[in-house]
Amino acid sequence: MKNHSAIGMIEMNSIAKGYAVGDAMLKAANIDILFNRTICPGKFMVMVAGDVAAVESAMEAGLELGSETIVDDLVIPNVHSSVFSAISGTRVIENTAALGIIETFSVASIIEACDAAVKSANVELIDIHLAMAIGGKGYATLTGDVAAVTAAVDAAVNCIKHKGILVEKVVIPQPREEILRDKV
Numbered sequence: 001m002k003n004h005s006a007i008g009m010i011e012m013n014s015i016a017k018g019y020a021v022g023d024a025m026l027k028a029a030n031i032d033i034l035f036n037r038t039i040c041p042g043k044f045m046v047m048v049a050g051d052v053a054a055v056e057s058a059m060e061a062g063l064e065l066g067s068e069t070i071v072d073d074l075v076i077p078n079v080h081s082s083v084f085s086a087i088s089g090t091r092v093i094e095n096t097a098a099l100g101i102i103e104t105f106s107v108a109s110i111i112e113a114c115d116a117a118v119k120s121a122n123v124e125l126i127d128i129h130l131a132m133a134i135g136g137k138g139y140a141t142l143t144g145d146v147a148a149v150t151a152a153v154d155a156a157v158n159c160i161k162h163k164g165i166l167v168e169k170v171v172i173p174q175p176r177e178e179i180l181r182d183k184v
Contacts, residue, residue: 006049006051008062029054040132049079082118098148100172110128127141
């Protein structure tokens with residue numbers, strides 16, 4: 001993945017409008033689309049990355065066109081680089097002193113929360129799960145020592161609490177390794 005300094009995202013309740021918004025964003029600025037897809041439950045997400053000015057221009061175009069269909073949105077200039085690898089699911093963590101989990105009702109909010117978490121404490125993002133097969137919610141897992149994970153989870157919650165979309169937050173000290181693996 002390219003080295004991007006900013007991320008922007010628009011979450012909409014219309015699939016048709018979502019495609020139009022993605023197209024308008026691409027035409028408005030030199031950005032890369034990370035996601036342009038349907039998400040549960042019947043929503044649409046456009047996530048873009050690029051330099052700060054380009055992402056802001058693309059978002060302006062998308063927000064104007066999407067207006068009444070927008071559920072949530074975000075722009076993070078200077079996004080922490082680990083957010084990109086956690087979104088793509090390319091992180092593998094073998095051992096952890098503590099596991100933090102943050103769960104929100106929107107995709108945009110979980111990304112904002114994760115950026116705040118990794119900027120506030122010495123933690124590693126493991127994964128950011130975006131809406132698919134979980135009812136349109138977002139959740140993230142992170143690791144580090146207990147104090148750092150607790151501080152990071154608290155920072156994440158403080159970043160998004162004004163939106164009223166936090167589902168739950170958990171810190172698990174010394175989680176069993178089986179808990180870190182996906183189960184089928």
